Amino acid sequence: MLFYKVPAPDQAMLISGGRRQGGAPFRVVTGHGTYVLPIFRKVKFLTLAMCEAEVSETCVTRQAIPLQVKAVIAFKVGNDPESVVNAGQRFLSDQNQMSVLTGRIFAGHLRSIIGSMTVEEIITERQKLAEAVLDTSKAEMVKIGLLVDSLQIQSIDDMGSGYIEAMSAPHKAEIRRQAQVAQAEATRASAMAEQDAERQRAEYARQTAVVQAEYKAQIDKAQAEAAQAGPLAQAQSQRQVLAAQTELAERAAELRQQQLVAEVIKPAQAEAERIKVLAQAEADRMRIQAEAAASNGRVALDRMIIDQLPQIVREAANGLQGANINVLNGADGLGQIAAGLVSQGLTILDSVKQGLGQTVEQSAPGSEVETIRIEDDPRR
Incomplete structure (x- = not known):
């Protein structure tokens, strides 16, 4: 709008020529706009932004030591109307003078405060100086x-x-000493860390070598076992074959031995027993004949022969008692053996009778009977 004026956010609008506010020569407007009549009113703007003033002042301490002090002051016009009026009356025509005047004010107070302090206090208590x-x-x-x-x-x-330098010398020396100690500690820690790392690397290398050796030993063992598995299996098979062959040979020998016993030894033993029985029977016949001739009685002789017949058969049977006879046809075979024994007894009886008959015919009744003495076979 044509006559409507608005100040910036960091400005105060000063309007003169109208009704005054209190004792102020102008009206202060901040934060909003207002109508300003031309010719009758005049408008000026005062900055409310932050300003800066630099101070570089030579000051003398309480110890009469000159110091060059540099400082920076940050300031601004106050936000209240009274501060705006005071600043407007002084700096509205030349607002740059605010920095110049502020610097001069602070330079004077800086010289005054530093003059009451020592260099050590100024160096170590800068915040106290500023406050x-x-x-x-x-x-x-x-x-x-x-x-x-x-x-x-x-x-x-x-x-x-050189005062500050001399004052800082002990501190510098202490700092250097602390730095050297810290450096030595750091070097020692680094060396220890390096040694520890080297030990860890050596331990890791040792463990790795041990594990590798164990793995290699296991691999070599497995390879050796695998290489021996074939020959061992072959040898085991050969041992089993030899054992089987040996068992077969033993069985064949046992079978051959049984065959020899059945085919040679048993028949020979049976034949020997048969001859023994016949010899015994012949001896008994001769004895009976002699006894019959001595008694001059045929009836007594026959009776004696009949009485001795069971003994003859029994002797024949006893002769076969120890023989190992293989019976191949069961009960029929047993019957055949019994019949053979009886037949042998009858044959012996007939032989005895024939022999005794011939003897009786040669000897007349009442004649002298020749006594025949049969000696026992020494082989019996």
């Missing part, structure tokens, strides 16, 4: 409508006197 300067300058800054936000001491120089 003291702010406190002493606050009242003056309020009078001109300015508000100080901060004061920073940038540098302190002894102007080549």
Whole structure:
């Protein structure tokens, strides 16, 4: 709009020529706009933004040691109408003068405060110095409508006197000593860490070598077992074959031995027993004949022969008692053996009778009977 004026957010609009506010020569408008009649009113704008002032001042300490001190002050016009009026009356025509005047004010207070302090206090207590300067300058800054936000001491120089250098020498030496100790500790720690790492690497290498050796031994063992498995299996098979062949040979020998016993030894034993039985029977016949001839009685002789017949058969049977006879046809075979024994007994009986008959015919009754004595066979 044509006559409507609005200040910027960081500005205060000062309107003169109209009705005054209190004792102020102009009206202050901030944060909103207003109508301004031309010709009858005049408008000026005062900055409310942050401003900066630099101070570089030569100060003398309580010890009479000159110091070059550099500081930076951050300030602005106060937000309240009174501060705006005070600053407007002083700096509205030349607002750059705010920085110049602020620097001069702080330079004076800085010289005054440093003059009451030692170099050691100034160096070690810079914040205390800044707070003291702010406190002493606050009242003056309020009078001109300015508000100080901060004061920073940038540098302190002894102007080549070497005092600060000498003062810092012990600290530097201590710092160097601490740095050397720290460096030595760091070197020692590094060496220890390196040694520990080397030990760990050596231990790892040893464990790796042990594991590799174990693996190699297992592999070699497995390979050796695999290489021996074939010959061992073959030898085992050969042993089994030899054992089977040996068993077969033993069985064949046993079978051959049984065959020899059945085919040769048993028949020979049976034949020998048969001959023995016949010889015994013949001896008994001769004995009976002799006894019959001696008694001159045929009836008695026959009776004696009949009485001896069971004994003859029994003797024949006893002769076969120890023989190992293989019976191949069961009960029929047993019957055949019994019949053979009886037949042998009858044959013996007939032989005895015939022999005795011939003897009786040769000897007349009442004649002298020749006594025949049969000696026992020494082989019996």
